[in-house]
Amino acid sequence: MRATLDFVNNIFDHYNILCFGGRLPRLPIRLTDSLTHLGAFVHPKVWPASRPRGAGECHIRVSRCLDRSEDELVDTIVHEMIHYYIWYTHTVDDGPHGRCFLALMNEINNRLGLTMSVRGQTTSETLDSDKRIKPHYICITHWRDGRRLITVCARTRLFEIHADFAACPRVIAIEWWWSADPWFNRYGLTRTAKAMFITDADYENHVATATPCTCDGRTFQPLTARQPSSKF
Ligand SMILES: [Zn+2]
Numbered sequence: 001m002r003a004t005l006d007f008v009n010n011i012f013d014h015y016n017i018l019c020f021g022g023r024l025p026r027l028p029i030r031l032t033d034s035l036t037h038l039g040a041f042v043h044p045k046v047w048p049a050s051r052p053r054g055a056g057e058c059h060i061r062v063s064r065c066l067d068r069s070e071d072e073l074v075d076t077i078v079h080e081m082i083h084y085y086i087w088y089t090h091t092v093d094d095g096p097h098g099r100c101f102l103a104l105m106n107e108i109n110n111r112l113g114l115t116m117s118v119r120g121q122t123t124s125e126t127l128d129s130d131k132r133i134k135p136h137y138i139c140i141t142h143w144r145d146g147r148r149l150i151t152v153c154a155r156t157r158l159f160e161i162h163a164d165f166a167a168c169p170r171v172i173a174i175e176w177w178w179s180a181d182p183w184f185n186r187y188g189l190t191r192t193a194k195a196m197f198i199t200d201a202d203y204e205n206h207v208a209t210a211t212p213c214t215c216d217g218r219t220f221q222p223l224t225a226r227q228p229s230s231k232f
Contacts, residue, residue, distance in 0.1 A: 003031055003064045003073055011077045012060075019078065019108050020085050027055035027084065031064040038063050039076040041083035053088050060084065075116045078108060089147060091197050099186065100197035107199045128183075136184040137220070140207060141165050141195050142173040148203065149195030152187040162215050164193035178222065179210035 001007075008029050016024045043058035060080045062073070082104050086093055093100040097118040105116050137158050139151040153161050165171045183206045187196065198207070212223040 001070055001073065002067055003062045005029065005031060007073070008060075008062050008077060011074055012081065015074075015078050015081060018112060019081070019104075024081065024084060024088060025055040028059040030059055030061050032061045033065045034061070034063040037061070038068075038072075039080045041080045041087070043084075043087050053090065055088075058084065058087065071115065075114055078114060079105070079116050079118075082108075086197075089145070091147075091149075092194050093196070103197060103199055103202070107201065130185040131182045132185060133180050133182060134185065136179045136181070136210075137213075138177040138179060138184065138207060138210060139165065139195075140175040140177065140198075140203075141171050142175075143195075144170045144172055148198070150187070150198040150203075150207070151190050151193065151195050152184050154189040154191045157191045158215065158220055159217055161190070161193045162217055165195075166217070168193070174215075176213040176215045176220065177207055177210040178213050179206070181206055181210065 008031070009026075012024075012026065012029065016022050040061045041058065042061060047053065060077070062076060062080070068076075082101055085091075085104070086100060091100055095101075097105075102118070105118070108114055109116055135155070137153045137155055139153055139158075139161060141149050141151065143149065151161060151165075162174065162176075165174050183202075190196075214221060214223050
């Protein structure tokens with residue numbers, strides 16, 4: 001089938017609910033005659049940090065030239081929606097198809113039976129094959145806009161990272177965890193207060209089962225008494 005605007009907008013609305021909780025504002029979708037690009041998410045390259053991101057200045061392009069199956073079209077549209085979501089939510093990723101993009105893509109593929117892929121991607125199998133046991137100092141930050149993000153910190157930078165998040169007005173709560181689970185190897189070690197996306201399922205399976213800890217800016221230790229997670 002060839003893409004039509006009706007079809008593409010319906011797919012956008014449908015997967016916006018299924019994948020992004022309906023959080024993505026509708027944006028212009030343009031049909032192109034490209035033979036080389038199935039789809040693209042187009043947004044301004046420079047964006048002042050203080051300016052909220054909206055649908056008005058970005059758009060998704062989908063090629064109507066290529067005759068593709070309905071499933072292939074859906075894969076293309078949802079792929080571009082992941083780019084839109086990452087941009088719209090100010091999520092920091094470590095590449096155009098970085099860890100955050102791949103985590104979202106794999107989660108949606110697994111849950112909804114889509115078959116999205118990216119060229120040169122690191123598959124979840126590759127990530128899961130890293131079985132080295134290492135200590136992980138895990139910071140979970142809760143943001144004013146409702147997001148919950150992860151930072152797997154270098155041990156030597158832990159207190160600096162804690163101070164930076166504590167000073168950030170958009171961070172409303174900080175949790176600390178310790179784990180030797182090789183699953184966290186996929187994040188690498190972060191040396192600055194850079195938070196990354198984690199799916200709810202990954203949080204439940206890997207973070208919520210780790211050892212809860214406290215950090216007061218000078219000491220880091222396992223949580224013994226019942227203490228609420230707090231910012232400071
Ligand atoms: Zn892409």
